Amino acid sequence: MTHATHLAPRILVVDDETTNLKILRQILQNDYRLSFAKNGKDALTLAQREAPDMILLDIMMPDMTGFEVCAALKSDPTTRRIPVIYVTALHDDLDEAKGFETGAVDYLTKPVSASITRARIKTHLSLVQTEELKQTYAQLIDRLGRAAEYKDNETGLHVMRMSHSCKIIALSMGFTETYAEDLRQAAPMHDIGKIGIPDNILLKPGKLDEEELRIMRQHPEIGAAILGESNSPLLELARSLALTHHEKWDGSGYPHGLKGNDIPIEGRIVAIADVFDALTNSRPYKKAWPIEEALTFIQSQNGKHFDPDVVDALMRCVDDIIATTADWREV
Numbered sequence: 001m002t003h004a005t006h007l008a009p010r011i012l013v014v015d016d017e018t019t020n021l022k023i024l025r026q027i028l029q030n031d032y033r034l035s036f037a038k039n040g041k042d043a044l045t046l047a048q049r050e051a052p053d054m055i056l057l058d059i060m061m062p063d064m065t066g067f068e069v070c071a072a073l074k075s076d077p078t079t080r081r082i083p084v085i086y087v088t089a090l091h092d093d094l095d096e097a098k099g100f101e102t103g104a105v106d107y108l109t110k111p112v113s114a115s116i117t118r119a120r121i122k123t124h125l126s127l128v129q130t131e132e133l134k135q136t137y138a139q140l141i142d143r144l145g146r147a148a149e150y151k152d153n154e155t156g157l158h159v160m161r162m163s164h165s166c167k168i169i170a171l172s173m174g175f176t177e178t179y180a181e182d183l184r185q186a187a188p189m190h191d192i193g194k195i196g197i198p199d200n201i202l203l204k205p206g207k208l209d210e211e212e213l214r215i216m217r218q219h220p221e222i223g224a225a226i227l228g229e230s231n232s233p234l235l236e237l238a239r240s241l242a243l244t245h246h247e248k249w250d251g252s253g254y255p256h257g258l259k260g261n262d263i264p265i266e267g268r269i270v271a272i273a274d275v276f277d278a279l280t281n282s283r284p285y286k287k288a289w290p291i292e293e294a295l296t297f298i299q300s301q302n303g304k305h306f307d308p309d310v311v312d313a314l315m316r317c318v319d320d321i322i323a324t325t326a327d328w329r330e331v
Contacts, residue, residue, distance in 0.1 A: 008032050009053035009125055014043040014069065015087070016061045020110070024056060024087070027114045028121070040064025044072055047079045053125060057104075059088040067102050074103040083124050087112060137234045138185045144226075145188030148195055158277055161325040163187035165273040168324060169310065172317040173269075182237055183266055189238035190245045190270050193223025217254045220246055237266055245270040248305045260307075268307040272298065272314055275305075276321075281330045288330070291322065 059066035167184035223242030244267025251259030279294040
């Protein structure tokens with residue numbers, strides 16, 4: 001008989017009936033590392049000590065029911081992320097609904113099917129890994145954004161405000177919460193390419209000459225090269241907006257002179273959020289513009305620099321942007 005290696009996910013199986021524990025051991029021992037508990041108190045202790053990747057939890061147990069155990073797990077920051085699957089003889093729809101309300105991700109009824117049990121566990125472990133990977137990509141983007149700030153004379157507050165503005169504009173345009181949040185996470189990468197621009201150009205206090213301007217305008221392509229091709233939708237989004245945030249609706253932008261809807265929507269949203277924030281906040285070399293003047297300027301660029309639909313969206317949500325970003329204003 002083979003057993004799972006030490007690299008396999010760990011599953012905590014909780015049931016007050018020894019027979020049920022043996023059945024689940026038979027089904028799972030070749031693929032997973034297993035721990036067992038016969039009551040709720042022991043289950044909570046093991047969950048904290050071993051941090052299992054999943055918990056299979058009986059409902060009808062003495063002292064603490066499975067519902068109570070799950071509620072305790074979800075109220076503890078150290079265990080709340082562990083997915084819980086109820087394994088129970090209860091068949092009532094109300095019981096199943098209560099199971100999901102307490103935070104479980106799935107529900108298996110006894111007697112369990114070996115194939116269904118394996119499939120459900122595999123699916124939910126895969127979902128957890130996907131979410132953890134997405135969080136890792138988001139953290140990577142955040143760290144890269146901080147690296148870019150060390151090179152640039154922009155502040156981290158600008159990046160914070162601009163990225164939240166992008167999310168608000170996307171929601172105003174009718175995009176989903178998921179897309180808008182992905183855009184917020186990716187937007188700090190818009191100027192990552194400035195890492196590759198020489199300091200004497202990037203930090204020059206005066207106006208850039210023609211050659212210096214040519215070099216500065218390479219930063220979108222440098223940014224895209226830094227982020228590279230990726231299987232991560234979040235990194236792909238970051239790469240796209242880094243490459244296209246200086247394109248203009250009328251085709252006069254750079255680096256590729258894209259026009260209209262040929263510019264990805266993320267590039268069009270970042271372009272307006274970036275300019276609006278730069279205008280309405282002070283810099284060592286300029287005072288903040290009044291909101292009305294900034295909006296008048298953006299309206300003057302409607303159909304030139306900016307996508308008219310994105311301009312309309314900004315006008316609808318500008319009060320929300322100002323309120324949301326108030327805590328990160330330059331002082």
